[in-house]
Amino acid sequence: MQMEDKIIHYTSDELIRVSVAVTRTITQKARTCHNLSPVASAALGRAMTGAVLLAGDYKNHEGVSLKFNGDGPLGAVHADCFDSHYVRGYVDHPQLDIPLKANGKLDVSGAVGQHGQLSVTRFTPEKMTYTSQAELVSGEIAEDLAYYLLTSEQVPSTISLGVLVARDYSIAASGGFLVQALPGARDEDLARVEANITCIGPITSYLSGHPDGEELAGIILSGMHYKELYRQPLSWRCTCSRDRIKNVLMSLRPADKEELLNDPQVEMTCQYCGARYVISHDELVALFEQKET
Numbered sequence: 001m002q003m004e005d006k007i008i009h010y011t012s013d014e015l016i017r018v019s020v021a022v023t024r025t026i027t028q029k030a031r032t033c034h035n036l037s038p039v040a041s042a043a044l045g046r047a048m049t050g051a052v053l054l055a056g057d058y059k060n061h062e063g064v065s066l067k068f069n070g071d072g073p074l075g076a077v078h079a080d081c082f083d084s085h086y087v088r089g090y091v092d093h094p095q096l097d098i099p100l101k102a103n104g105k106l107d108v109s110g111a112v113g114q115h116g117q118l119s120v121t122r123f124t125p126e127k128m129t130y131t132s133q134a135e136l137v138s139g140e141i142a143e144d145l146a147y148y149l150l151t152s153e154q155v156p157s158t159i160s161l162g163v164l165v166a167r168d169y170s171i172a173a174s175g176g177f178l179v180q181a182l183p184g185a186r187d188e189d190l191a192r193v194e195a196n197i198t199c200i201g202p203i204t205s206y207l208s209g210h211p212d213g214e215e216l217a218g219i220i221l222s223g224m225h226y227k228e229l230y231r232q233p234l235s236w237r238c239t240c241s242r243d244r245i246k247n248v249l250m251s252l253r254p255a256d257k258e259e260l261l262n263d264p265q266v267e268m269t270c271q272y273c274g275a276r277y278v279i280s281h282d283e284l285v286a287l288f289e290q291k292e293t
């Protein structure tokens with residue numbers, strides 16, 4: 001059964017916001033584009049889902065860019081969500097293979113590293129950007145994002161992210177949720193939400209049994225009055241294009257241009273999506289002449 005990737009936002013009368021993201025197709029796409037190992041799929045899938053949950057209101061076409069720069073062997077994990085519904089990402093060492101944890105689970109924390117920094121860049125509709133940073137607390141991605149939200153944005157949040165990788169390395173489930181208390185939320189309601197969340201169990205197992213995520217908010221906000229605010233499909237998309245690559249080439253220093261002209265063609269690969277662009281020598285000559293006129 002194929003489920004469409006999506007984000008759904010809910011709000012309750014008790015001043016609690018819940019966002020649920022289903023990202024299996026996006027994580028699968030990333031796996032295929034970058035030939036990700038299982039642990040790299042889990043780390044990047046979690047990070048991209050986190051980016052979706054942190055991105056702003058779709059009406060404002062906001063975006064967020066996350067970079068988990070840990071001291072683990074996976075290197076940095078990059079995840080972007082732009083226009084609130086397009087997602088892309090990559091990791092420095094996509095084929096990293098490390099032993100499973102003692103409990104048989106993928107060791108995301110061991111891959112990302114438990115020390116380092118999380119950088120969060122927010123893009124607003126006015127094209128202004130703000131970057132802030134927090135220390136990584138566990139390298140598990142969700143906890144790192146929750147710590148960031150609390151310390152840098154002063155929003156107490158519960159965030160849960162999970163990716164289930166099948167034996168054939170395909171993505172069986174991917175998604176997560178974000179719960180935030182709006183100002184004025186009562187402690188007893190938050191305690192109830194916390195108890196409700198424990199009923200879900202591990203998010204990865206939950207999503208493998210309920211891949212559409214439609215009932216998650218009902219469990220989290222059980223016993224409360226809530227409504228769906230809006231929902232939106234999500235898709236894997238990169239911002240790279242032949243024109244952008246050409247712009248990069250045109251902006252090179254004259255000496256670098258000269259050097260490129262010695263080659264029969266120029267090949268560039270987009271690190272975000274793996275797309276390969278080949279610019280022929282003739283095209284390059286035309287391009288560089290165009291700049292001078």
Ligand SMILES: [Zn+2]
Nearest residue numbers: 238240270273
């Ligand atoms: Zn690209």
